[in-house]
Amino acid sequence: MRSPAQLVDAFRAQGLKVTPQRQLLFRLLHDNDRHPTADTLYAQATSEMPGISLRTVYQTLTDLTAMGELDQVTFGSGPAHFDPNVADHHHAVCDVCGAITDVYVDGADQLAIDGLAGFRPDSASIVFHGSCASCART
Amino acid sequence: MRSPAQLVDAFRAQGLKVTPQRQLLFRLLHDNDRHPTADTLYAQATSEMPGISLRTVYQTLTDLTAMGELDQVTFGSGPAHFDPNVADHHHAVCDVCGAITDVYVDGADQLAIDGLAGFRPDSASIVFHGSCASCART
DNA sequence: AAGCATATCCGCAGGACTTGCTAGTTCGCA
């Protein structure tokens, strides 16, 4: 995701308006590698701007996702997580504490795949489940 | 997933009762590679047994999943899909028609992974998105 | 074959997450 200042320009360039609510969300998301949910962001936003609506949070996240500034990721059931890292990467989910970390996988393109005959893949996503470094220390 | 007859025994062995509703679902799921949702199964079940409850479908799917006879898979948002194939495999999702096919990936264990330091993985799942053989023929 | 304890069935209410809708407000260009 680009910087808040760049997003301001990008929004205006699309005819979208730049409101304080949106700028706050730009800030909360920038350089954020926590993979927050809408609810998490709403809580953080509320503490800085009481009265902001959950609806507005969802709306802004949807806009950012449509602009390709954000990836929306879901892990099993449960709420969607938003990822400002739009580079090609994957995720590791800690089943104990729920932490989500970015993972870069090399050689995924050269996997021997059986069953994909005729299938034209656009993307592949890999999700690891397990215990993170902190939780693995039994 | 094991055969309907074996599931009957397995259910009884656990103190679970074998009802006509459950037996119907055993049959609908056996050798089913369509990755149905609860709703899909409910529709099929209803045509054979009008009056069966959606609640019962969910209950039976939950039981089978708990017994390890079924895998529950979700792709992005949307309903869960149930997979009687519990072997180690992955999935390819057609974004056009929604078809889901099983995929076997060789060498996934030897991927060069960056960012997994200290993480103890229990499982990995790979999902390909793209166009299936039929839909790829533009 | 009949009885009994208990698991199951069904339908509805409710919960989690997300989106639609509307009135009133704010933004941004001229």
Add this chain to the structure above:
DNA sequence: TGCGAACTAGCAAGTCCTGCGGATATGCTT
């Protein structure tokens, strides 16, 4: 500064799933 479009807030509703409770069926027993 002023105007029209876009936005915000709040609530209603939609989707998917689970909890609850009374009536019923299953499977063991006698």
